[in-house]
Amino acid sequence: MKKTLSILSLSLITSLASFAVMANQADDIDVSAPFAREVPPGAPASASFMTLENKSAQAIKLTAANSTVAQTVELHTHTNDNGVMRMRKVEFIEIPASGTTELKPGGLHIMLIGPKQPLKMGQEVSVDLTFEDGSHKTVSMPVKSIKGMTMNHKMPMNEQNEMHNEEHNHEHMMEHSHEHMH
Numbered sequence: 584m585k586k587t588l589s590i591l592s593l594s595l596i597t598s599l600a601s602f603a604v605m606a607n608q609a610d611d612i613d614v615s616a617p618f619a620r621e622v623p624p625g626a627p628a629s630a631s632f633m634t635l636e637n638k639s640a641q642a643i644k645l646t647a648a649n650s651t652v653a654q655t656v657e658l659h660t661h662t663n664d665n666g667v668m669r670m671r672k673v674e675f676i677e678i679p680a681s682g683t684t685e686l687k688p689g690g691l692h693i694m695l696i697g698p699k700q701p702l703k704m705g706q707e708v709s710v711d712l713t714f715e716d717g718s719h720k721t722v723s724m725p726v727k728s729i730k731g732m733t734m735n736h737k738m739p740m741n742e743q744n745e746m747h748n749e750e751h752n753h754e755h756m757m758e759h760s761h762e763h764m765h
């Protein structure tokens with residue numbers, strides 16, 4: 584009788600332990616509306632955007648991303664440096680407990696540096712996310728054009744200035760030309 588009980592409790596402990604292993608951070612993250620940005624052949628970089636929702640009661644850090652479509656993949660943010668938006672690499676992107684972090688043009692993003700292929704609208708690409716506990720999630724996403732958002736460049740000067748900040752929010756590639764305009 585005693586022996587049966589100890590075997591039972593042992594198997595209970597084992598199943599609890601394997602449950603703990605199963606409940607990894609990748610499983611606690613829901614990804615919605617992912618997309619990669621269309622770039623012409625020869626473009627130095629593209630970017631991937633998505634909304635990350637943390638279903639757990641603990642903050643979760645996205646610590647790395649990888650993709651077969653780019654030579655280097657980095658986690659990036661934008662900072663406002665005296666009115667000029669600049670990108671910089673970050674070590675992680677945190678998704679708050681029971682909260683949401685949005686990766687979007689002008690904010691946090693996954694930088695796809697050195698695309699190995701032209702990224703054209705209609706294609707599907709995948710990006711692998713790595714979380715702090717080493718768990719992974721592969722996200723497949725459409726390539727979308729955000730060209731419409733750069734049309735602001737054709738606006739008259741006064742309107743262009745008003746649109747200025749907004750525009751930075753959408754266009755990394757134009758950073759240099761913005762600096763010249765100042």
Ligand SMILES: [Cu+2]
Pocket residue numbers: 630659660670671692693694755
């Ligand atoms: Cu970037």
